[in-house]
Amino acid sequence: AQSVAQPEDQVNVAEGNPLTVKCTYSVSGNPYLFWYVQYPNRGLQFLLKYITGDNLVKGSYGFEAEFNKSQTSFHLKKPSALVSDSALYFCAVREDDYKLSFGAGTTVTVRA
Amino acid sequence: GAVVSQHPSWVICKSGTSVKIECRSLDFQATTMFWYRQFPKQSLMLMATSNEGSKATYEQGVEKDKFLINHASLTLSTLTVTSAHPEDSSFYICSARDDRGWTEAFFGQGTRLTVV
Numbered sequence: 001a002q003s004v005a006q007p008e009d010q011v012n013v014a015e016g017n018p019l020t021v022k023c024t025y026s027v028s029g030n031p032y033l034f035w036y037v038q039y040p041n042r043g044l045q046f047l048l049k050y051i052t053g054d055n056l057v058k059g060s061y062g063f064e065a066e067f068n069k070s071q072t073s074f075h076l077k078k079p080s081a082l083v084s085d086s087a088l089y090f091c092a093v094r095e096d097d098y099k100l101s102f103g104a105g106t107t108v109t110v111r112a
Numbered sequence: 113g114a115v116v117s118q119h120p121s122w123v124i125c126k127s128g129t130s131v132k133i134e135c136r137s138l139d140f141q142a143t144t145m146f147w148y149r150q151f152p153k154q155s156l157m158l159m160a161t162s163n164e165g166s167k168a169t170y171e172q173g174v175e176k177d178k179f180l181i182n183h184a185s186l187t188l189s190t191l192t193v194t195s196a197h198p199e200d201s202s203f204y205i206c207s208a209r210d211d212r213g214w215t216e217a218f219f220g221q222g223t224r225l226t227v228v
Contacts, residue, residue, distance in 0.1 A: 034216055043118065043205050043219040044156075051215055090155065098144060098209045100217060102155045 002027040004074075004091045006103035014111055019081040021106045023074045023091030032094035033074045035065055037087045038105075044090065050074060061085070081110045114140045114210050118220025125196055125227055133191045133223045135206030141186040142208035146217065147179070150203040162189040186211070196227040 004025045013019050025031055032051055036044040048059025055067045065076045074091060091103040115138040125131050135145055143164045148156040160181055161169040168181035178200075180192040189208075193200050203224050207217040 032215060036219070041122075041203070041222065041224060043116075043221040044207075046216050046218070049216050088153075094215070097161065098217060099146065099158060099161065100156075100207075101158075104155045105153075107153070 001101075002031075002093045002095050003101055004033070004093045004103040006089075006091055006106045008106050009104070010107045010109065012109045012111065013081050015083050016080050019076075019078040019085065019108065019110070021076040021089050021091075021108060023076065023103060025072050025074060025091075025093050027093055031067075031074075033065075033067065034092045034094065034100070035059065035063070035074075035076050036090045036092060036102075038090065039087050047076070047089075081108075083110050083112050086110045114138075114208070114214065114218045116206065116208050116218045116220040118206055118223055120223060121221060122224040123226070125225070127197055127227055128195055130192055130194045131196055131225060133193075133204055133206075133225075135189045135191070135208065135220050137187045137208045137210070137218075140208075140210045140212060142189075143186060143211050144209045145183060145189040146207045146209075147181065147189075147191050148205045148207070150205060150222075152203075156205060159191075164189075193225065196225070198227045201225055201227045 034049045035047040050067045058064045092100040117136045119134045145162040147159045162183040164183045170176045183189040205222045206220045
């Protein structure tokens with residue numbers, strides 16, 4: 001079975017500082033990896049994906065992620081965090097039939 | 113990206129009653145939709161895969177008679193929580209796969225169910 005792990009429950013950063021949310025994966029075959037963000041009492045918003053190609057993937061709202069095959073990681077990054085980036089972030093891997101397996105989630109708090 | 117609309121956003125019902133939640137793909141067709149359940153500050157747990165015109169596929173441990181899924185058209189899937197009890201209170205989220213071949217899934221805004 002395919003899975004992802006998010007080792008940090010919480011990440012706290014100051015506004016304007018770089019933000020990194022970690023994700024590692026375990027798959028058989030080529031990974032289809034995704035990052036989603038969730039605001040309170042809302043559904044999930046798609047941020048970015050890695051399917052194939054360049055290891056550095058750029059997504060919505062200034063976020064990017066780096067796919068690292070040797071370290072089986074897909075960390076989410078933003079060079080300069082905003083207070084409005086405070087939310088719950090999920091890493092996910094796509095299984096057969098488009099089912100998604102999610103990590104436990106990381107709560108990001110950006111302080112002003 | 114494609115838009116998925118989920119209704120209602122929140123619902124409060126009495127124990128023993130049934131509640132229906134709708135998931136619609138607004139600007140695309142979706143042969144396959146997914147239903148997830150999320151507990152507070154936890155991850156999403158896949159409940160079932162909804163397939164248009166056929167029976168849903170339930171994940172292990174999910175009671176199919178408790179959580180009835182109907183996918184009668186290419187743009188609508190419904191989840192009915194039957195004989196609801198307080199332990200069914202949760203946040204339910206649907207997602208849809210765009211038949212045009214998008215690799216990412218699109219999510220509804222979720223439904224907060226409270227059973228009293």
